[in-house]
Amino acid sequence: MGSVAKVKDVAETVGPRIGARLKAARQSKRLTLDDLAESCGVTKGYLSKLERDHVNASVATLIKVCAVLEIPVGSLFENASAGEVVRADSKPQISFGGEKMTEFLLTPSNERRIQVLLGEIEPGGGSGQEPYSLPVDVNFVHVIEGGLRVSFEGGRTDPDGESVDAEDVVLGAGDSFTFTPRHNHSFQAEGASSARVLWVLNPALPEGPRVSVS
Structure with a gap:
């Protein structure tokens, strides 16, 4: 994938319905929406929408909410839908920039893990x-299919403070x-x-790809 472009959502998708469980956990702690909002650093209106499944929380927000409510994040998804399907004939074409290439998003647009x-x-x-x-x-x-060359720039220090040597890694089909x-x-x-290649990022980019309208 190429350099990061400004975001437009790939598509509006509805995530697992977790609002009722969040509300039940909040009420069992005898917390008001105001109490929870203040502890998590979000607005009361946002939490209200979250409890009604009208918004999908970011990973960071969900972790904060669950920490205040003292519940495991995973407990929200027990017995929920097994997952979300992106069909072969409806995977969205996206654009991260680059030249002479086409990219498709295979995971749901709201998947952050x-x-x-x-x-x-x-x-070329x-x-x-x-x-x-x-x-x-x-x-x-x-x-x-085909081949791919990944080239690393040398002579610089990366954001983690490590010195990186220049290197080219050449990959063939199956590598x-x-x-x-x-x-x-x-x-x-x-x-x-x-070349036909599969890219996997962990976690997902904090800003998603731009949809191609062509």
Whole structure:
């Protein structure tokens, strides 16, 4: 995936219904919406919508709410729907920038724990000449077809204070590569054929991709 663009939501999706359980936990602690809002640093109106399943909470907000209510986050999803499906014929096309490539989002747009993208890169295409970094912990790439070159910029110190040497990692069909995307890097299709690659980010980018309207 290429450099980060400004966000537009891929699609409005409804997450698991957790509002009733949050409300029951709040009432069992004898907390008002005002009490909970003040403790969590959010508004009363936001919490009211959350308890009515009218908004999907961010991971950070949900953790704060559950900490105040003294309940495990996982308890909200017990006996809930098994998950959300993104159908093969309706996966949204997205744009993170780059050249001569098309990308699709395979995970739900509101999924923050992980983000999976399918990239189709034409010969000579990729992220572009300028190296970039991403504010996530782990990037995993699997080459389905063709080849991919991932290039790391050297002679600089990354945000974690580590010195990074220049390096090129060349991958062929069936190869996988796991790396820290906080290092400045770029990528390009390798060889004369198009590349088809699967990208997995953990956690998801704090700002999502831009939808392509073409």
